[in-house]
Amino acid sequence: MIGIQDRKLALWNIGVAYIAFIIGTFCGLLQVFVRNNSLDLPTWLNYYQILTAHGVLLALIFTTFFIFAFLIAGMSKSLGGFGPKVNLFAWLGFIVTTIGTALATVMIISGKASVLYTFYAPLKASGWYYVALALVIIGTWLSSFALLGHYVAWKKRNKGQLSPLFAYMTVATLILWLIACLGVVATVVFQYIPWAFGWVDTINVELSRSLFWYFGHPLVYFWLLPAYIAWYTVVPKLLGVKVFSDSLARLSFVLFLLFSIPVGFHHQLTEPGISSFWKFLQVVLTFMVIIPSLMTAFSMFATFEISGRKKGGTGLFGWFKKLPWKDVRFTSIFIAMAFFIPGGAGGIINASFQLNELVHNTLWIVGHFHITVGTPVAMTFMGITFWLIPYLTGRKFTKRLQKLAFIQIGSWSIGMLLMSTAQHILGLLGAPRRTAYSGYSGNVNALEWFDGILSNHVTMAVGGTILFLSAMLLVYIVANLLFIAPEAKLKEEIEEFPLAESDKSHTPKFLENWWIWIGVAVALILMAYALPLSHMIQHAPPGSGHHITW
Ligand code: HEM
Ligand SMILES: [Cu+2]
DSSP states (O other), X not given: OOOHHHHHHHHHHHHHHHHHHHHHHHHHHHHHHHHTTSOOOOTTOOHHHHHHHHIIIIIIIIHHHHHHHHHHHHHHHHHOOOOHHHHHHHHHHHHXXXXXXXXXXXXXXXXXXXXXXXXXXXXXXXXXXXXXXXHHHHHHHHHHHHHHHHHHHHHHHTTTOOOXXXXXXXHHHHHHHHHHHHHHHHIIIIIIHHHHTTSSSOBOHHHHHHHHHHHHHHHHHHHHHHHHHIIIIIHHHHHTSOOSOHHHHHHHHHHHHHHSSTTGGGGOTTOTTSOHHHHHHHHHHHHHTHHHHHHHHHHHHHHHHHHHHHTTOOTTTHHHHTSOTTOHHHHHHHHHHHHHHHHHHXXXXXXXXXXXXXXXXXXXXXXXXXXXXXXXXXXXXXXHHHHHHHHHHOBOOOHHHHHHHHHHXXXXXXXXXXXXXXXXXXXXXXXXXXXXXXXXXXXXXXXXTTBSSSSBHHHHHHHHHHHHHHHHHHHHHHHIIIIISOBOOSGGGSOOOOOOOOXXXXXXXXGGOHHHHHHHHHHHHHHHHHHHHHHHHHXXXXXXXOBOOO
16 A cells, blocks of 8 residues: 555545535536526536536536646555655645635636636636636646655656656656646736736737637537556456556557647637638647547456456457446446547537537537536546555445445436436537526427427426436545545455566557657647747737726
8 A cells, every 4th residue: 555645635625526516516416407597506606607607617627636636646656655756746636736726716706717727718707717717727737746746756766767667657647737837828828817906908809819719629629538447457356357458558649738728719610810720730630539539448348348257258249248347447437438439520520620519518418428528538537446445445345335435426427318318419409508597488499499309498407407416425434435435454354556568579669758758749739829829920900908897
């Protein structure tokens, strides 16, 4: 087991993650009822206030804290315990991120920042909200430097050796994060903060949106890659086999690093300020990410088949039955993967120039990210939670808790299927996202959207309610694993960190030459962004004032 300091750090990160999860999912519950006109919020609480809290606390805060908990525990496990410097930086990172989170939450709840998690100008929040966001990012940088420092020290002690797969993947994820954050830091520090505090009167909206999405797309890979780390390194262990291919796993992470940054314009396909040439180039680069995604899918199913056949499965699909379905740590991740199949297909639709016209800003998009980040990522994190907390606390994941965990992932799946299917269909018909209740002035065509069997006022609310109940069950399990479950005394009761063996003997060394990959990543970024961004700055229209609509 890893050292007590490292354990504490990981546990505190998990604690903050789940506090954000409680508030965030409660807001989700309110949203489905408001949208269906069955709930009137009190006058001091506005729909966009809770929607901002929901987006920020779940998509940014829950994910980030959980990711650091997982990476901290995994780096300590695979490279050895942290030294005092690494420890100091990681704690500082945690504290600064937490202060930023608390400040942002206070600003949102006090109604001074109802700008949604994308905080598009010219909507204007209190300047302190942007300061809070900056603190969150700075905190994650400190934590990232801590983990990178730990890795560099290991490399110095093990000259010429490839690092363990977990560490390699962590480094790829953190490099992605550091490069991605440059965009959001640039816009927050140089555009939003001076504008929000009134030091300048106007803001260049197109530039701010572009810098946001330069960050916003890799952000989704910052959520996804840690889930993939679990798929590649934890799942084979649960199945009793080795990693399918060490070099393929590493190569896929390199490709994710290269092709997830120079693609932000695919979120801005409807914006007039960017010429179609640059949009098209970035759409092509976006589609490159399909390659490592399919490589990952291939590795996973190869791992499943090898393990199933080893356990005696025969025939074309006999191995399928031999998978450890009774192990909730595996089943949760399998469901997560299954959700990602339609999720990924939907992503291809969203990124397609023409199809995007149809789905842009509709409920389809909301359906899409609930079956990408809201289930594949979130449910992988749930699956990790079930063993990571016992591993860190030394408590037992008892039979009763395992049963509850099955109910939890099952109900999350049902709730999400109902809610996201309704959202996808409603969106295709035309229903907009990011709106409170609307009767559409009695417009017959609009009201017809809600007449379907799945696409109606009730399905989304039923799905959302099941999801919320599932979320509360998860919180109950987490609280048990943290404070109440009996301590593991016997050796075989002690929870392991399941980390599969990975055969590095055929892995090419250049895969771990980060300077090559950082160089290629920067070249691609310059190719995709240098000209359009400089155009936006040099030929900027008159800046925009500000709006506070709430
Ligand atoms: C109890 C579970 C959940 C429920 C009931 C729920 C419900 C909803 C609904 C109805 C919306 C759309 C609101 C609108 O466009 O007007 C929404 C938006 C959103 N949800 Fe969820 N959700 C849940 C869990 C999650 C999770 C786990 C995540 C991510 C980890 C997530 C991330 C988001 C994001 C990023 C938005 C967009 C916010 C925006 O448009 O600014 N949700 N959610
Ligand atoms: Cu994107």
